Amino acid sequence: MAAAAEQQQQQQQQGFRPLDEASLVAYIKATPALAARLGGSLDALTIKEVGDGNLNFVYIVLSDAGSVVIKQALPYIRCVGDSWPMTRERAYFEASALQKHRGLCPDHVPEVYHFDRAMSLIGMRYIEPPHIILRKGLIAGVEYPLLAEHMADYMAKTLFFTSLLYNSTTDHKKGVAQYCDNVEMCRLTEQVVFSDPYMLAKYNRCTSPFLDNDAAAVREDAELKLEIAELKSMFIERAQALLHGDLHTGSIMVTPDSTQVIDPEFAFYGPMGYDIGAFLGNLILAYFSQDGHADQANDRKAYKKWILKTIEDSWNLFHKKFVELWNKHKDGNGEAYLPPIYNSSELLCLAQKKYMTSLFHDSLGFGSAKMIRRIVGIAHVEDFESIEDASKRASCERRALNCAKAILKGRRQFESIGQVIVHVQSFDRD
Amino acid sequence: MAAAAEQQQQQQQQGFRPLDEASLVAYIKATPALAARLGGSLDALTIKEVGDGNLNFVYIVLSDAGSVVIKQALPYIRCVGDSWPMTRERAYFEASALQKHRGLCPDHVPEVYHFDRAMSLIGMRYIEPPHIILRKGLIAGVEYPLLAEHMADYMAKTLFFTSLLYNSTTDHKKGVAQYCDNVEMCRLTEQVVFSDPYMLAKYNRCTSPFLDNDAAAVREDAELKLEIAELKSMFIERAQALLHGDLHTGSIMVTPDSTQVIDPEFAFYGPMGYDIGAFLGNLILAYFSQDGHADQANDRKAYKKWILKTIEDSWNLFHKKFVELWNKHKDGNGEAYLPPIYNSSELLCLAQKKYMTSLFHDSLGFGSAKMIRRIVGIAHVEDFESIEDASKRASCERRALNCAKAILKGRRQFESIGQVIVHVQSFDRD
Numbered sequence: 001m002a003a004a005a006e007q008q009q010q011q012q013q014q015g016f017r018p019l020d021e022a023s024l025v026a027y028i029k030a031t032p033a034l035a036a037r038l039g040g041s042l043d044a045l046t047i048k049e050v051g052d053g054n055l056n057f058v059y060i061v062l063s064d065a066g067s068v069v070i071k072q073a074l075p076y077i078r079c080v081g082d083s084w085p086m087t088r089e090r091a092y093f094e095a096s097a098l099q100k101h102r103g104l105c106p107d108h109v110p111e112v113y114h115f116d117r118a119m120s121l122i123g124m125r126y127i128e129p130p131h132i133i134l135r136k137g138l139i140a141g142v143e144y145p146l147l148a149e150h151m152a153d154y155m156a157k158t159l160f161f162t163s164l165l166y167n168s169t170t171d172h173k174k175g176v177a178q179y180c181d182n183v184e185m186c187r188l189t190e191q192v193v194f195s196d197p198y199m200l201a202k203y204n205r206c207t208s209p210f211l212d213n214d215a216a217a218v219r220e221d222a223e224l225k226l227e228i229a230e231l232k233s234m235f236i237e238r239a240q241a242l243l244h245g246d247l248h249t250g251s252i253m254v255t256p257d258s259t260q261v262i263d264p265e266f267a268f269y270g271p272m273g274y275d276i277g278a279f280l281g282n283l284i285l286a287y288f289s290q291d292g293h294a295d296q297a298n299d300r301k302a303y304k305k306w307i308l309k310t311i312e313d314s315w316n317l318f319h320k321k322f323v324e325l326w327n328k329h330k331d332g333n334g335e336a337y338l339p340p341i342y343n344s345s346e347l348l349c350l351a352q353k354k355y356m357t358s359l360f361h362d363s364l365g366f367g368s369a370k371m372i373r374r375i376v377g378i379a380h381v382e383d384f385e386s387i388e389d390a391s392k393r394a395s396c397e398r399r400a401l402n403c404a405k406a407i408l409k410g411r412r413q414f415e416s417i418g419q420v421i422v423h424v425q426s427f428d429r430d
Numbered sequence: 431m432a433a434a435a436e437q438q439q440q441q442q443q444q445g446f447r448p449l450d451e452a453s454l455v456a457y458i459k460a461t462p463a464l465a466a467r468l469g470g471s472l473d474a475l476t477i478k479e480v481g482d483g484n485l486n487f488v489y490i491v492l493s494d495a496g497s498v499v500i501k502q503a504l505p506y507i508r509c510v511g512d513s514w515p516m517t518r519e520r521a522y523f524e525a526s527a528l529q530k531h532r533g534l535c536p537d538h539v540p541e542v543y544h545f546d547r548a549m550s551l552i553g554m555r556y557i558e559p560p561h562i563i564l565r566k567g568l569i570a571g572v573e574y575p576l577l578a579e580h581m582a583d584y585m586a587k588t589l590f591f592t593s594l595l596y597n598s599t600t601d602h603k604k605g606v607a608q609y610c611d612n613v614e615m616c617r618l619t620e621q622v623v624f625s626d627p628y629m630l631a632k633y634n635r636c637t638s639p640f641l642d643n644d645a646a647a648v649r650e651d652a653e654l655k656l657e658i659a660e661l662k663s664m665f666i667e668r669a670q671a672l673l674h675g676d677l678h679t680g681s682i683m684v685t686p687d688s689t690q691v692i693d694p695e696f697a698f699y700g701p702m703g704y705d706i707g708a709f710l711g712n713l714i715l716a717y718f719s720q721d722g723h724a725d726q727a728n729d730r731k732a733y734k735k736w737i738l739k740t741i742e743d744s745w746n747l748f749h750k751k752f753v754e755l756w757n758k759h760k761d762g763n764g765e766a767y768l769p770p771i772y773n774s775s776e777l778l779c780l781a782q783k784k785y786m787t788s789l790f791h792d793s794l795g796f797g798s799a800k801m802i803r804r805i806v807g808i809a810h811v812e813d814f815e816s817i818e819d820a821s822k823r824a825s826c827e828r829r830a831l832n833c834a835k836a837i838l839k840g841r842r843q844f845e846s847i848g849q850v851i852v853h854v855q856s857f858d859r860d
Contacts, residue, residue, distance in 0.1 A: 169617050169666055173610040180607035183600050190599060190765065199770035222777050229781055233766055236599055237668050335620065336663060340629035347652050351659055 015118030016088065019072055021047050024059055027121075028070075033114040034123045039065020055086075060126055067126035068113060073265070074120075077188075086184060088120035090265040093182040095122050097267030100242060105157040108150055108259050127253045127260050134252040134259075135382055138286040139293060141303045143256075148310045150259035151252070151279060152317030159272045160325040162242035164336040171333075176239040179268045185245065186236065186268055193373045194232035198225055203378040210394030214401055215376040227408050231365050239269035247278040248370070248381075249286065273362025276318065281367030281404070283311045284424055285374060285383050288400035292387030304428075308421050315360070315417040323352055357415075364411035364420065371404035403427035445548030446518065449502055451477050454489055457551075458500075463544040464553045469495020485516075490556055497556035498543060503695070504550075507618075516614060518550035520695040523612040525552050527697030530672060535587040538580055538689050557683045557690050564682040564689075568716040569723060569816055571733045573686075578740045580689035581682070581709060582747030589702045590755040592672035594766040601763075606669040609698045615675065616666065616698055623803045624662035628655055633808035640824030644831055645806040657838050661795050669699035677708040678800070678811075679716065703792025706748065711797030711834070713741045714854055715804060715813050718830035722817030734858075738851050745790070745847040753782055787845075794841035794850065801834035833857035 019027060028034045029042050038045065038061065051058030055077045059070040073091035077084050095115040102109035114123035137144065164172050196204055198219055206215045218224060244251065245266030253260045287307045290300040330348065331339055342348045374381045375397045384400075387393035403424055407414075414420050449457060458464045459472050468475065468491065481488030485507045489500040503521035507514050525545040532539035544553035567574065594602050626634055628649055636645045648654060674681065675696030683690045717737045720730040760778065761769055772778045804811045805827045814830075817823035833854055837844075844850050 164663065164666060169620060170613050172666070173613040173616070177607040177610035180603040180610075183603040186603070187599050187765075195765070195768055195771060199768065199773075201770075222780060225771055225777065226781055226784055229767060229772075230784070233594065233670075236594060236602070236766075237670050239667050239669065240663075335617075335625070336666075337659060338625055338629065340631075341625060341655055342659075343629075347655065350652060351656055354656055354660070 016075075016120065018074065019057065019059075019070070019119075019121070021049075021059075024061070024070060027119075028061065028068075031114060031116075031123070034068055034070075037066045037068045037113055037123075038063040041065075056091075062126070067128065069124050069126045071122045071124065072120055084188075086188070090182065090185055091115075091120035091122060092117050093179065093185070093267050094263070094265035096178070097242065097244065097264040098122070098124070100162070101154075101158045101244070101261070101264065104161045105154050108154040108261055110260055110262060127262070130255050131253040131258065131260065132255075133250055134254045135249040135282070135286070137254055138249060138283075138307070139289070139383055139386055141290075141293065141298060141300060143303070143306050144254050144259070144310075145256060147254060147259060148313035148317055151314050152321050154259070154261055155247075155276055155279070155318050156321035156325060158244070159241045159275065160322055160329075162269075163240060163272070163334075165326055165334045166329055166332060168333045169335055172239075175242060176269045179242065182266070182268050185266045186270075189245070189266060190232060190236065192378050193369055194228055194235065197373045197377040198228055201378075204376060205378070205380070206376045207384075207390055207394040207397055210391060211376070211397060211401075214398055218372065218376050218401075218405070221405070223409055224405060227365065228369060231369055234271050234362070235274060235366075236270075238271045241269065241272050243268060243270045243272070243275045244278075245270070245275070247275045248282040249279070249383075250282075250381075252279075271362055271366070273359055273364075274366045276315070276359070276363040277366030277368070278370050279367075280311055280314060280363060281370040282374075282381070283307055283314070284367070284403065285371055285381055285400055287311075287424065288396050288403070288428070289381075289383035289387065292384065292389070292392050292396045308424065311424075312417050312421055315363070319356055319360075323356065326352060360414070360417075361411045364407050364414060368404035368408040368411070371400055372408070375401045375404075399427045399429075446505075446550065448504065449487065449489075449500070449549075449551070451479070451489070454491070454500060457549075458491065458498075461544060461546075461553070464498055464500075467496045467498045467543055467553075468493040471495075492556070497558065499554050499556045500551065501554065502549065502551045514618075516618070520612065520615050521545075521550035521552060522547050523609065523615070523697050524693065524695035526608070527672065527674065527694035528552070528554065530592070531584075531588045531674070531691070531694065534591045535584050538584040538691055540690055540692060557692070560685050561683040561688065561690065562685075563680055564684045565679040565712070565716070565812055567684055568679060568713075568737070569719070569813055571720075571723065571728060571730060573733070573736050574684050574689070574740075575686060577684060577689060578743035578747055581744055582751050584689070584691055585677075585706055585709070585748050586751035586755060588674070589671045589705065590752055590759075592699075593670060593702070593764075595756055595764045596759055596762060598763045599765055602669075605672060606699045609672065612696070612698050615696045616700075619675070619696060620662060620666065622808050623799055624658055624665065627803045627807040628658055631808075634806060635808070635810070636806045637814075637820055637824040637827055640821060641806070641827060641831075644828055648802065648806050648831075648835070651835070653839055654835060657795065658799060661799055664701050664792070665704060665796075666700075668701045671699065671702045673698060673700045673702070673705045674708075675700070675705070677705045678712040679709070679813075680712075680811075682709075701792055701796070703789055703794075704796045706745075706789070706793035707796030707798070708800050709797075710741055710744060710793060711800040712804075712811070713737055713744070714797070714833065715801055715811055715830055717741075717854065718826050718833070718858070719811075719813035719817065722814065722819070722822050722826045738854065741854075742847050742851055745793075749786055749790075753786065756782060790844070790847075791841045794837050794844060798834035798838040798841070801830055802838070805831045805834075829857045829859075 035042060046062040048060045050060055057072040061068050061070060073088045075088050077086045095112055098109060098112050110125035110127055112122060112124045160166055244264045245268055251263045253262060287304055290304045294300040337351055342351050384393050384397050465472060476492040478490045480490055487502045491498050491500060503518045505518050507516045525542055528542050540555035540557055542552060542554045590596055674694045675698055681693045717734055720734050724730040767781055772781050814823050814827050
């Protein structure tokens, strides 16, 4: 088996070649599943490379009759100048997760037209303008009235339907085994989310000198380090559902009517709270960045209220939809809560309450960990980075950091998302 | 890959034939790894079948010059008359776990001489007399002065060295993926430990009519059902270490000087507390059964004290050895607690305390679940079954059941094993 896997890997290495525009056209012509999406004539394609070139090539390919996006993984990622070797097999997990999640939630996951494992190449739906990356919309101060509803729908469906609440243990463990191989991506997360921010690490950075002491305080905070250890273990050990694995506001494309979740190359079976927390935590970051984007034309006060409302609605709608799915499928294949045991609506309701409370606290923990790492770790967010005045940026970041630290430490005290909102607002003063 | 696996499975089915004594001799002669253990002449072997014939054939094979045990898995298990189909692949996981655990703890795990996957056949060390099954020794009232020390050693080494405290995430996930395939055995555990005792199930039984109401009370105990759901999820989702998976007192062979752990066919990556709890819980069952074995010659009072002492020592020594291993290997490959983060002995000590407290509570939870299922579930223990007077047996069982229920519900309140011992004693009155 090991030998077979090795051989397969070698073949894949042999079959791999990074595409440029010319070879891309040839590739499309030779691939019916892609050619068909672009219509008959493939001689007048418009091709635009939109990847940042550091992780993947991303080509938008347009013809008179159609469009596709071609995403090809490169065998490394590049951060802060250096490149880290990184398996191209992440494309396989990205394609697998897109296909699985689209099957569960077609409204919010783009279609995969074609996957070529040897080439680490995904051909998928072009998510057309006016879709933009949600993070950019949040920076611009654009309201998305359906965002909470859509993301609640996406999270409830992808998490519920890949958990033991819906699947037999046999099916669940098959999925777990499959995604164990995406371990390189999990290790990257471990390092940048759960380790580096809490130690002196080469690539850590912060808005210096303003936040130097804040970053040092994170590295010296025993209570924080005890909490992060627990979350890190849970992240690796607990195969609760098939996660997106990187569900921040840069992995979501939006218009006022549409929400599309992309880029699940970190997909693995992990704790549900990691996905939920990523989304909520990044909304809280967006909230704290708003003062840095306020100007005379727009003080962003109304927009901040909308963000808070979106955070609150996202959790509450997720909760509602998730429990609805649970009730709807309680007599299905899932073996976690067998009807003959949880045999009254009162008891099932108690079990659900316990489950959801635990999930809520996990989400708050992971969400605050994701916030912290964006302020004192390697990868920062454009929400703050785009605030040019470093002093103002640092002030926004500090409030977010202090808020996150308090949530991480005290997460088990929160009984509702409303209480979290009040907590967030309490940090929103200079 | 799926096709390859299927083909392999078919070949294995083709290669499988249950051995009888005659074909066993031929098999041994044709297998150098076994023949060598028995010395030159293989024509005067003494063969004894000691398996119960329901799960596996177990042959003891003796020659003038040596000995082996041959264990062959059958494609079903038989319980209460009916047979359940059960993959013979459990032999593969048993052999793998024996080999892995023996590498980590050679003093307490027998050597595997030979494994034949197609035949589901393990050739291993014959654990010679005066070794007996620990459970039988406990029923006979025999003290094993080194038992706690040996089992603490076994549990500390097998659990620590297969956890993220010692291994990289990459190695850990490889192991997790491998053992995901032993899912049929996990499902059996799920059913008989975490489900059936809490519902009306065909094979449940209890010492009737004495315990009928007690069994019904378990099925109607909402608090108990909420706790068992949490443990069940943890059992399936949490890949903390490579467990034995069935570490009761029937899986341990002892003399006063030697302790050998056998039969890990339920091995999988699960929560450490499941193994620890199985051992401690079965000792508590043995404790509560003693009054049923008392007679004029031996009131078993001193023996009961020895059992309690063994429970206390087992946990305390396990705790000591486990933390010692952690300290010894804290600068190794394990990535869960990186030295640059947990960078003072005080902080590491706090982290260990938190980890061990959580593990203690898990162990109490799983241990009490294992006790409950042995009283109102399908598979009972000889400790109680061998008490002929049903009324007396029921009285012993009821005290064990009530003790277990209270531990399961209140496990997070216990701060030391000493408190648990006091709690156990408090149920030891008629």
